[in-house]
Amino acid sequence: MGNIKCADMIVIGSGIVGSSTAYYAAKKGMSVIVLDKDGVIGNGASSRCGGGVRVSGRLEPEIPLAKYAVENIWPTLSEELEIDTEYHRSGNMRFAFTEEDLPKLAAIKEMNAGYGVNIELLTAEQARERCPYVGETVTGAAWCDIDGSANPLKTTLGMYRAARKRGVQYVTGDAAVEIQVVRGKARRVITARGNIYEGEHIVLANGYGARALANTVGVDFPFRQKLIEMFVTEPTKPMFQFMVGAVGAAGGAYGHQTEHGSFLWGGDSGYEHHPIFEEDAKCIQQTAPAISRGTMAFFPALAELKVIRTWAGWIDLCYDLYPVIGPVEEVPGLMVAAGYSAHGFCLGPVTGKLLAEVAAGETPCVDWKPLAYDRFKSIF
Amino acid sequence: MIKHYDLIVVGAGPAGLSAAIKAANCGMHVIVFDENQRPGGQLFKQIHKFFGSKEHKAKIRGIRIGEELLAEAEKAGVEVSLNSIVLGLYNLKGVSVMRNNQVEHFRGENVIIATGASENVVPFEGWTTPGVIGAGAAQTMMNLHGVMPGKRILMVGTGNVGLVVSFQLLQAGCEVAAVIDAAPRVGGYGVHAAKVARTGVPFYLSHTVVKAEGGDHVTGVTIAEVDSHFKPIPGTEKHFDVDTVCMAVGLSPMSQLTRMAGCKMIDNGGAVPEKNEYGETSIPGVFVAGDVAGIEEASSAMITGRIAALGAAGRSGFISDAEFTKQYEACVNSLNQLRQGMFCKANKGRTDILTTDEGYPLSMSLLTKGYMTEEELAKFTNLNAHQTGVHPVIECTQNIPCNPCQEACKFGCISVGTNITNLPGVVAESKCTGCGMCVANCPGQAIFLVNEDTGDGFATITLPYEFLPTPQAGEKGTALNRSGAAVCEAEVVSVRTNKSFDHTMLLTIKVPKAYAAEARFYKPEKEGK
């Protein structure tokens, strides 16, 4: 049996969600230990995602959280963390490629309007006026002004660095395998190496892994894993800064040009829904070619840009495609922030703030109830 | 469509080609991918004669071995796909390749990764200045493309690469200002060092580059002696006017493809995939061969290539168990011969070896200055039978795996024995005819024919010579000693060339007999233009 370490809060997962929770909790004076099964900080989706910081294109229950993040967290995050997160509120352009997909853009506009988020519908010509590189096959676009992007690597490691500066203890390369309920409260975390950590609050911020861990205290979340792939190109002259996405058949494709000058693009080949492996996220032969074709459909002018690196990651796909956030009331002491379904980066810092507030017994900045773990009910 | 092969080989260097030939001869459907315009890997940059024994293609220049391998591959029906960049090694042993401006996907029942090695670098002030290059770059420029890397060059590194490339630079008509190394001992074969030193190139061991000078390109370099922590000692700086600094500071396995595929990696002179005795990695059917599995010489790479091919053939039922065992054992025997002696992997970095396997004291001068003193040489009583008349004098004093001298002499004058890392010995009472085959065939250029007394107060020395312009009989020049210092006037008696010498000239010079044991190189009166 290993040694027992105690803290006010034990966070499982060192990514943007876990590190943000640790940071904001430490800022409130709590002692925090962060555990990660991986040897590298934030080695899951936090370091593999596209870096979108968006309100548009989200499902309704998460819009308040995203809006709070974009309005109140991201604009000052670089100063807060003393690192350049490369956050730019440079807009988001969402393309349609068929006439049939245009109503989908209109629906996004309408849904967001209900939350005070303005989305502008553009004809293909108007889109090209905003950005001369937009391809001929585009039939229309939706523009959201308050969207943008940031550098996920620097933000995640910046959050880790800031948390560490505030005394958060990190232990990496040791997987949490069990949560133990002590006198009716989730208190203990047991690791694969036999170490034991005890805390008032146990936070599951480890993506798909949260499911198996929650299972050890009789709680389940309807998550599954999906592979997702991205690539980055050589740097080039600044062309456009806004985020890019699409609706319809091209809905999986997204990307933007980074401050460094390189372009990040993600997309689908079809295989990622049912990959033949389960452990390390590995690229699939057909996917980078598919992303290349998708990107060139958006912006033919990028055709000669050279791809220099591809990578894959797992997303924790929730049944209804938005995250489970907040306390698990059946098991006091247990909190969760997982199942982000590829929306975690933008929402990570605000989730951390929210959970720290809940742990401290304060009124949270955003109501987490619509995102609670027990929302899953039959649609019939 | 995804094309399937029994075996996909990545890399058409010595390991990859040897693997492909062996596999094709076992009946496998094989394709070899290489990103270069020409196959052969580094072989076509290796213009020196290889070490080893006959079965390792010893005394043949790397370029010719490359040609032989290509001919064999063609005969065996191996499909060699050039200008083909392997993008990655994926699941299901998937190999994606860029060729003809498109991407093609392949899957191999077996995959052999034979991507070789890449050069290490050492950073110093100014190391990004144009004119600071890798030794491999120098070889590519001068030996493949006929372009001089620079006019005056400082070589960093005394491993075999640094020594061989220094010699090649001299052959290409460049000047080598010095060869330096931070280590206290010459890392490569003494014979390679000796052939550079005797042309007059100074060696500075325990020295490092302090700074490469120049704005848009290198104009000079400052070196300094280092202390035991490899830190420069102030006040020991030396400056050289050079236009090129060439780095030969070791090689690392290019194991990225195996890492990408998820093979278990271990540390073995750089990260290499863990492998079994057939080169098979932790992923069944994915093999490694050559430098990517651990840095060795090209001769070893060819054998590890064949072993991996046998492994793949065995795995997929292309070879009977009996035949597999027979061929595998032959390969292992051949490989073991090369893996003996003081330069073998287990001895890498050791500085406490003081004697040869035979018990002769190693030359410290050779290890620190690149050349032997006469006193040190005299202790190797096996190397000079001191006969009257013409006889071979061998200056090969380290246990390196090599025996062409024994093969070359049809008159039994030279003996190495069955263990090829033994030092050669001159057989007493044997009769040298002066044919010079030993001189021409010694890959280390370490054999000389000496007649200490021609009866007229002179001695003749026949030495291997691979420089231009070709000296002419009757011309006069200067005899240099082992350190490259001028010792006396020399007259060229004869210059022998022969197809079997493969461009090594046998230059016989006449010097006063007092210099018979000292004169080991010839410098023409006027420097070759």
Next chain:
Amino acid sequence: MRIEQHPILDTFEKGRQVRFTYDGRELTGYEGEPIAEALHAAGVMVHRYTTKKHEPRGMFCAIGRCTDCVMIVNGKSNIRTCITPLEEGMVVETQYGNSSREDAQK
């Protein structure tokens, strides 16, 4: 400088002589040889100036690995000149950061 005669290598296989431009200057080289070799033979050492520190870089590994020798070739940036075969009429330019001098100065 080119090696006119070599004691071991009888000939260097070369394509026909072709003309190309380097920063507007007309140079000659051999078809099919790497652009960088033709430039080196003509005494050109600087291939690019870096993005951050604006320092000169030239050929380093000569086998397409280190990417230090990249230049703008026929308008395309980041071309590894040490492995890109020379063609008649190629337009080769020094690269400043990621782009040509004009773009970099904008």
Next chain:
Amino acid sequence: MKDYLDRTFDLGPYVPEEDDDLIICRCEEITKGEIRQAVHEGMFTMTEVKRYLRTGMGLCQGQTCGRLVKNIVQNELNKKISAEAENTARAPMRPIPMDVYGKEAE
């Protein structure tokens, strides 16, 4: 990468060294001092240093500097980095233009 690391240890302050301004990552122009400092700021693995500073993220993808960065991080941590914990290797092994990548052979 699963090497166990309790990150609560104290490396002590970052003390500048004479050769801190040596370029280590030639592509992204990252210096030795920046790498050493990153380690002191908690970047204890090759991957973290890379993501934090961009070492090995340039055109050559760390093929030139990987070994150097590893040595610096090892020295700073006074701890050996395992072969498994070195930088990942990702396709494509060489830069590939999108229009080529997107064209899959029939």
